[in-house]
Each structure stands twice: as structure tokens, then as C-alpha cells.
Amino acid sequence: MKLKFGIIGFGKIGQLRKRVIEELGIGEVIALADPNINSFDIDSSIELFTDYQELIKLDIDAVIVATPNFITSQAVIDSLLAGKHVFCEKPPGRNLNEVKEIEKIFSKTNNLVLKFGFNHREHFSVREAKKIIHNNVLGEIMWARGFYGKSGGENFENEWRSDKNLAGGGILLDQGIHMIDLLNYFLGDFDEVKSFVTRSFWNIGLEDNAFAIMKNKQNKFAVFHSSSTQWKHLFRLELFFENGYMILSGLLTGSLSYGTETLIIAKRNFSDKGQPNEEELFFDEDKSWYFELNDFYSCIVNNSQVIQGTIYDALKAMELIEKIYENKNF
């Protein structure tokens, strides 16, 4: 069964989603909406709109929302109200209230699929780590440290992401949300947070660094740092268990700037003088975008529940981000 898709927001990610839909053969993109849509060279059989409200009036099954943050939650809500299944890129909104509004509308729908794009869960290193945990190789998890950062770049201050009204949040909301989601995913939801949120370098009205120490009800702890002054791009998630550890380091992204995606696994052994024998796995492809959309498609055609990237996951990530923002000091 092939679905009819519409894409709202045709920037880098919207274009990527279109390609993945076509490569997977799960459907046909029949309409695109973007304020700059006329600047793209697009197949003439696809209907083009500058206003997404026109797109959601069409006879389409599902909508991909890949817009700047200030449009996201309203586009999701309008699409759900129009009876469309929705796949929404992160972040799910500019703040927790916007996501709660989505949840309010979604809870009143019947048989609609709503999935959020937390694609890091579908990276091979993360899937492998989750499998190892599931197979109980290392025992109970105790704590984690997650660091995710980028350097901003030459035009960083002029991007929409650096505009407080358009983005709603800085690096924490834009990139840090992936690490927040992974920490929730591996350790469970955190309810206590100590944090510092600061602007150290970039001349923008948003944070460029966020630091947090977090604890959940199961007494699992996490240290978190999100940065846009990480001059060498970094993705690193350390997971420590009773009987060993795993380190996810590097991430296979389009820019290839986060280094080789690796998963280091080691068992605790007190006779090794603190130098355990490590096994390293490295991965040469990123199928996360394919896994995500395939899952979205399966949920629609099989009328099954979303497991990864649920509205609950989105709310939990935004709740934690909101708690970290409580200590914003600029």
C-alpha cells in the first residue's frame, strides 16, 4: 500500500525526507509547502504551495512537518485537525506549552499516527547499545554522561535558529534535545535537575551552552552538556553499568564532522588495574532516516501504536529542557 504524502517545510530535512520516502517506496510525495517553494526546481507533477493550509486541504494520508520551530506546533495541530497522520521533526515546538497543545489535540483524534523525529534513537550505535542492554550483558545501568556540541559556524548568528522568536531556544533545544531524549531513553525520565544555561560567545539572544546534572526516581544520574562553542564537533554518550560500560562516540551524519560512529564495550574486571579490554564496534552507514519513516509507515498501514518518538517522548524531552532552562542566567 502506497501512501500520499505532503511535506511542510522544504529545507534540508524536508528534501531528505522526500528522498527517503521515494527510496523506501512507501508512498508518493504529492504536495510541498514552503514560503520559498518557487525557488526550488521540483517535478511538475507535485502540487506546490507557499501556505501549508492549502496543502492540508488535499486528499493526502500523511504530512511531514519539517519547518522552523515557530511554525512547527501549529502545523502539527492543523494537520491533525485536518485528519492527517503526522511525522514531525524535532524539536516538537518552541516550548513545553506548545507541545502540550499538540498533545491536547492529538488525544482527541482517532486512529491517527503522530510520530516525532528523534532519529538518534535509530542510529546503529544506539540500536546496538539498546540491544546489549536488552540482552542483559552488563547488568543495571547506574549513570551516564552525554556531551553534544557543534561550532556554530560562520553564519551562525544570522540563522533563524539564532533568532529567539523563531527558534524559541538555543543549542539546548536545537541539538541538545537529541541527547536529552537519549538520556531519557537509556535511563528513564529525570525529575531533579541542577543546571547552568549561559551565553558564552555568540552574540545572539539565546544560550550557546547548557550544563546539567540530573537524577531520576530510580537514583540514576546523568551529566549533560550541550554546546555551540564546541569548536571540534562532538557526540559522546557514556553509559556505566554495574558490570561494565559502553561509550557511544562519534555519529555518522551528513556532514561527517562528528567522527566515525563507534560503540565501545567493556566488562568490569578489577584485576585489570583500571584498563579493561575494550571491544569497539564501528558503523559505516546511517539508516536512521529510513528506519524512522518505515516505522511511521508501518504504524499507519497496520494501525499500530508508535513506539519510538511518541508524544510522550516529546513531552518528556521538553519537560526536562524546560527544567534546565529554569536556571538560565543571561
Next chain:
Amino acid sequence: MKTRIIKEKYKIEEIRPQEEYNKYIQLIKDDIEQIFNDNAGTFIKQCPACGSRESSFKFSKYGFVYRECSTCSTIYMTPRPTIEMLHNFYANSKGVKYWNSSYVQNTKSRIENVYKTRARWIKESIEFSSNSSNSYLDYYPKYSPFIEEISNLKLFNKLVAYKPFESVMQAISKSKFEIRTSIIDEKFSVISAFEVIDRFFDPKDALKTIYSLLEDNGLLFLSTTSASGFDIQYLLKNAKNIIPPINMTIFSIEGITKALTEIGFEIVEMSTPGTLDLQIIEKQIKDVQLPKFLKDIITNRDNSVKESFQEFLQRAKLSSYMTILAKKRK
């Protein structure tokens, strides 16, 4: 696809003690004299891995000739013993019986570095779907400690030993393994074929049999010697782990990849996690003509350089011990 790097340190003598290994080789030579009686078997005209008809003489050992495929660089024996001759050899070989049952298999280092490592690899990597039978088959098992390690994992609902060697019968009798010499209408979630696929007259046919015995999405765990490996490439007939008539097909990385994917497997992991290539070459330095650059590394550089070089071999899939995890595509 993922690739595994391991950093365990042990010496070749720990898993292959020289005295016992020399005795094994002498027994094999005696077997050849008594069992094959100058009849080397049947010529094969095509590469058993990729099917190419182009090949060149590589070396001869104990009266058996090995050629190298001009397309995929797999090294294969031709002429090779027929299936009947192989049956006769394995039924009567004093060498095989000695080595499979030797106390060497039960040494601490071999158990830790070979059998426990394989069992842990399986434990970390399996992923059962909801309709999986959670069943396991070991294809031509020959080492008792591995039977014990798999039994200890308690991961599977059913354990089957397919055509086990005599050397494992006692271990099987103490375990929950069931013995099969033929299989009709039975599928398995996981099959392992450790150090066995290179021993068949037609290894691709054996891989097809394994494929037919797997459930959809079932996993094959395989290990074999790699013709792409550093020590094999330089030692050739002096390589102690090429023992005719046992090792008839030394697959290259490219050859085994082609063979598996043509049958319908998806390769999930391909690694050469060997840690001994440099040690082996160092021990047999008089048997090889090494380029000066490599000779300098092996004879004049310290252990940290050698460890880095060995890690490079693993990273580049150029160690001579190859492990593959392959999934049966639907």
C-alpha cells in the same frame, strides 16, 4: 554494516601450544599418506566463492595445490578431495581426533579468548522477533568448551547440534543439546558455523543449506580464516592455520561477501578481530620475504607500535581471523 575491533592481549602459544600443534600437524601428514594414497581428488574450475574461472597457482602444501582466484583473491584447493574422500578422512583422521579432543581446547586462555568470546558475541548480537522460535543450531560442532558456554547462556528455547564431531559427544550428553544428522521441516533463529565453512567440498552449497535452515531474519554467526589476512598473505604455505586437506577454501573478504549476498544473506557485521597476525609473522620471520618497511615495524619497533599496527589490520579488515554476522533476508 558494523565492524568489531578487539584489544585483548594474549600469546599465540596460549591458544596453540607449539608441541601439541606440531604433533597435530605430524598426525595430519600421516593421515594424508594413509588415507589419500596419492589421489588428490577432483579438479574444480570455478572459484568456490565468486564463481570466476580465472585463477593462478599460489602454492602447494603436503601435496595439495592451492590457486588464487583472479577476481576475488580467494585461495582454494584444486584438485580437492571428493565428498566421499572427505567422509573417509574425517572418520579416520588421527590428527583431527587428536586436536579436537586435546586438552589444549580446555586451557583457560582458549576458553576465555576463543569460546567465551564467541558466546558473548552471540549474546550481545541476537535480537528475537515476536514470531521467532528462539532456537539455536551449531553446525558441525567440534569443541566441547563452546557447547558448555552456549548451554550456560540459557538464551535459547531449543539447542541443536547438527552433525557433531565425536569430540563433543560427552559435552552434548551433559547439556540440553539435541543431536540431528538430518533436518526436515525445522527452522532456526540462530545458526553458528565456527571454523567449518572452509572445510566443505562446496562451501557455497553449505551456506545455502544454512540459509534454508534459518527462519526469516534468522542470524548466521560464522568464523573462518581470511585470505585477505596479513599473516596469510605473507606466509602462504608456511601459514600454520592452513592445513590441507582440512582448510580447502580460504575466503577473501570480497569472496565471502559475494557468496553470502548472492545466496540472500544481508551482512550485518564483518570483522577481522584477530590479535595475532604480527606475533605470528614475528615468530616465522625467517619463513617470509617481507618488504623492509614491514620488517622494520616487526623487528625494530616497540610493542605499542605493533599493537597500533595490529589494530589497523583489524580496522582495515586485514587480520586473518574473520567473523561474520549475516541475516537471512525475507
